[in-house]
Amino acid sequence: MTVGFIGGKFLPLHLGHVYAIIHASTMVDELYVVLSHSKKRDSELFTESKMEYIPSQVRLRWLSQLIRDMPQVKVISIEDDHGNDDYNWAEGAELIKGKIGKQIDYIFSSEYEYGEIFQELYPDSKHMLIDPERHSVSISATKIRQEGVFNHWEFIPDIVKPYFVKKIVIVGTESCGKSTLTRNLAKLYNTTYVSEYGRTVCEELGGCDGVITKEDYHKIAYGHKMEEFKAIENANKLVFIDTEAIVTQFYSNLYNQEHQPVLDEIAKLQDYDLWLFLEPDVKWVDDGLRVHGEEAMRVHNNESLKELLDNQKITYEILSGDYHRRLISAVELIEELL
Ligand SMILES: NC(=O)c1ccc[n+]([C@@H]2O[C@H](COP(=O)([O-])OP(=O)(O)OC[C@H]3O[C@@H](n4cnc5c(N)ncnc54)[C@H](O)[C@@H]3O)[C@@H](O)[C@H]2O)c1
Secondary structure, eight states, X not given: OXXXXXXXXXXXXXXXXXXXHHHHHTTSSEEEEEEEEOHHHHHHTTTTOSSOOOOHHHHHHHXXXXXXXXXXXXXXXXXXXXXXXXXXXXXXXXXXXXXXOSOOOEEEESOTTHHHHHHHHOTTSEEEEOOTTOOSSOOOHHHHHHHOGGGGGXXXXXXXXXXHOEEEEEEESTTSSHHHHHHHHHHHTTOEEEOOHHHHXXXXXXXXXXXXXXXXXXXXXXXXXXXXXXXXXXXXXXXXXXXXXHHHHHHHHHHHOOOOHHHHHHHHHOOOSEEEEEOSOSOOOXXXXXXXXXXXXXXXXXXXXXXXXXXXXXXXXXXXXXXXXXXXXXXXXXXXHO
16 A cells, blocks of 8 residues: 655645645555644745735645545644744654654655655655646746735635635615625626525515514524525625625614614624625615615614614725716725725
8 A cells, every 4th residue: 555645835725736636646545635834934924925824724624625525635734833933844754754654655746846855854755746847737825825816816726715705795775776786796796696685585475564573584694694605605706795684683673673682693703805885875766675765764774774883893885876886986995805
C-alpha cells in the first residue's frame, strides 16, 4: 500500500489546489491532504491583501467537502504556531509524520524548490511534482490574495464561493419597489435572489391582514432563511435578498400588534454586507395583498420600520426617487462594495 501527502495553507483553496489534490489521489492508495495553519503567520499574508484572513476551520471545511466522496483521501489539520515568524519546516515535518503515523512514500507539490527541503526532512520519500509550470490551472493563492477573489472568480471552486458571496438585502414597506429592484439587480449581476417569503405564505393563506398568526411569522422567518442559504450556494459573487427578519417583525407589529423575540434573535444573527432601504415615494400599487396605501399611513409605517432597524443598530443606505434613480443609486453602492 502506498501513502502520500500534499500540504498547503489553502489561502484560499483554488482550482489549482484541486487539480493537484485530484491528481495526487490517483497516484497513491492513501492520500493525506495536510492543512498547515497558524493564525499569526497566516494573518500576516493578508496585510497587503484585498481579502481578509480566512480561519483554519473554514479551510478545513472546504477540504472536507472536497474529499467527502473520496474514501482514499483524508484531511488532517496541523497547527504549528509557536510564536515564530517563519515557518519551521523541520518542526512541521515532525508533526505531519506524527499525525500520518505511517511510512510516507510520496510527497506531492507543484514547487521545484521544495525538493531540497523534502529530501532533507523525508529522506525515504519521493517528491512528486504536479504541473510545476502551472500550465493546467494557471493561478496561485498569492495572486488571489493580492488582487481579490472576485478578480479570479473562475478559479474558485463552487464549494468555496459561498463563503465570499456578498449579501445585499433590500428593505422597505409596502409597495416601494423592493421585489422589482431585487429581481432587476439579480438579472443585471447575473446571479441569484431571494424573494419575500412572507408573500408566499400570505398567498397560500389567501391574504395577510386578519388571517396571519404568530406561528406564520416564525414560518416566514425560517423559510426565508432557508431560501437565503440556497441562493447563496448558487450565487455569482452577489446575492440579492428581498426583506429579512426585521421587516417580518414590522409586519408582526402591523398586522398582529405583537413583538416577537425570536425575530429579534434571528435579526442579531444576520450579517448582510449592504442594506438598501427604499423610501415609499413611488406610486402605491394595489396587488391584492396590500392594505396600507393612504399617504399618512405609508409615512407612519416607513418611520416605524426605520425605528426597528435603528433599534437593531443597522446602518442602511436610503434609496429614493423614481425607479431608474433607485436602480442607478443601488448599482453605485454595489460597485463600491465589489
Ligand atoms: N513541514 C513540512 O514537511 C511541509 C510539507 C509540505 C507542506 N507544508 C506546509 O504547506 C505549505 C505549502 O505552502 P504552499 O504555499 O505551497 O501551499 P498552497 O496552499 O499555496 O498550495 C498547496 C499545494 O498546492 C500546490 N499548488 C498551488 N497552486 C497550484 C496550481 N495552480 N496548480 C497545481 N498545484 C498547485 C502547491 O504546490 C502546494 O503543493 C508550507 O508553507 C507549509 O506550511 C509543510
